[in-house]
Amino acid sequence: MVNNCVFRKGIILGLIILLFITPVAFTIHGSSIQIKENETTNILSGEIISNDTKVLFEPIKRPPIFTFNSYIDFDIDTSVLNQPIPLGSTVRLPVFIKHWTDIPQHFLWFIPWPIRNFILFHRIIPPLQTIHLEVTNIPDWATIYFSDPEIHVEIPYQGTTIEVSTELVISPGEDAPSERYRLNLKAFCDDVGRINGYDYSCSIGFTPAYVPCLEINAHQFTITPRNQTTVIPINITNCGNKRTTVNGTIIEPPQGFQLTLIPENIFLDISETRQVFLKVKPPSDYIGDEIFTLEFTAKSFPYQSGSAVLVIMYYLVVHVI
Numbered sequence: 418m419v420n421n422c423v424f425r426k427g428i429i430l431g432l433i434i435l436l437f438i439t440p441v442a443f444t445i446h447g448s449s450i451q452i453k454e455n456e457t458t459n460i461l462s463g464e465i466i467s468n469d470t471k472v473l474f475e476p477i478k479r480p481p482i483f484t485f486n487s488y489i490d491f492d493i494d495t496s497v498l499n500q501p502i503p504l505g506s507t508v509r510l511p512v513f514i515k516h517w518t519d520i521p522q523h524f525l526w527f528i529p530w531p532i533r534n535f536i537l538f539h540r541i542i543p544p545l546q547t548i549h550l551e552v553t554n555i556p557d558w559a560t561i562y563f564s565d566p567e568i569h570v571e572i573p574y575q576g577t578t579i580e581v582s583t584e585l586v587i588s589p590g591e592d593a594p595s596e597r598y599r600l601n602l603k604a605f606c607d608d609v610g611r612i613n614g615y616d617y618s619c620s621i622g623f624t625p626a627y628v629p630c631l632e633i634n635a636h637q638f639t640i641t642p643r644n645q646t647t648v649i650p651i652n653i654t655n656c657g658n659k660r661t662t663v664n665g666t667i668i669e670p671p672q673g674f675q676l677t678l679i680p681e682n683i684f685l686d687i688s689e690t691r692q693v694f695l696k697v698k699p700p701s702d703y704i705g706d707e708i709f710t711l712e713f714t715a716k717s718f719p720y721q722s723g724s725a726v727l728v729i730m731y732y733l734v735v736h737v738i
């Protein structure tokens with residue numbers, strides 16, 4: 418009776434092994450190969466080594482009868498990105514990675530573990546799964562990377578989720594534009610035995626901080642004759658990192674002078690230069706030099722609460738003769 422049970426178990430195990438382990442056939446140019454005496458074969462590299470020659474062949478594997486699936490997901494707290502990131506600074510964003518599979522918890526429980534592992538993973542000892550992490554669209558004005566671009570985890574069974582963590586490092590350079598930018602994040606793992614690989618992707622947005630910068634130029638001007646209105650051009654360049662609105666104001670005009678700034682508000686794209694004009698009409702009896710004080714205020718456009726504001730006091734010297 419005992420012998421019959423052992424025999425039956427042996428048949429069952431044999432059938433399972435024949436069912437699940439994929440046979441391999443070897444061909445050269447469409448012809449089958451028989452390995453003769455005094456020859457050895459290396460299945461992994463595709464070689465037959467004899468006393469005189471080494472012949473290369475290509476293993477042909479039949480498709481597996483079944484496979485299981487892997488899954489990956491991210492859990493990222495992006496609250497730190499709600500505020501613009503100062504240029505030259507570094508933000509470290511915690512990234513929590515979840516990995517699971519749909520391998521049944523008690524898959525082939527009645528089979529000895531070495532055979533079960535070989536059926537699942539094509540190895541007796543279960544290998545670790547490698548999760549690869551990438552940022553696929555890093556701009557040239559920032560340094561961005563995962564602190565651990567490869568993470569090694571055990572392959573879980575259904576009902577168990579592996580959770581690991583790493584950091585996403587974001588550091589905008591001094592030349593970064595103050596515009597919303599979306600990063601494409603990717604995580605993937607390869608096939609392991611009968612466990613399929615998986616690709617996961619998501620995106621997050623961040624904004625480099627606004628750094629206002631204006632360059633203002635106007636030449637000293639001579640007004641003659643003094644009883645006429647003269648228009649003085651003033652060049653304003655946006656050397657900041659975002660579209661900027663500039664508001665100009667005349668501060669305490671000298672007594673008797675008629676001053677008008679046209680226009681009072683202008684919009685400048687990055688690196689754009691535009692002109693504003695100061696119309697000056699001095700008193701009819703005035704001769705000499707005068708200094709006009711102009712105030713220019715630069716804000717980001719559209720303006721975001723809390724972003725930097727630049728105020729420049731500009732002094733313009735005029736000769737009246």
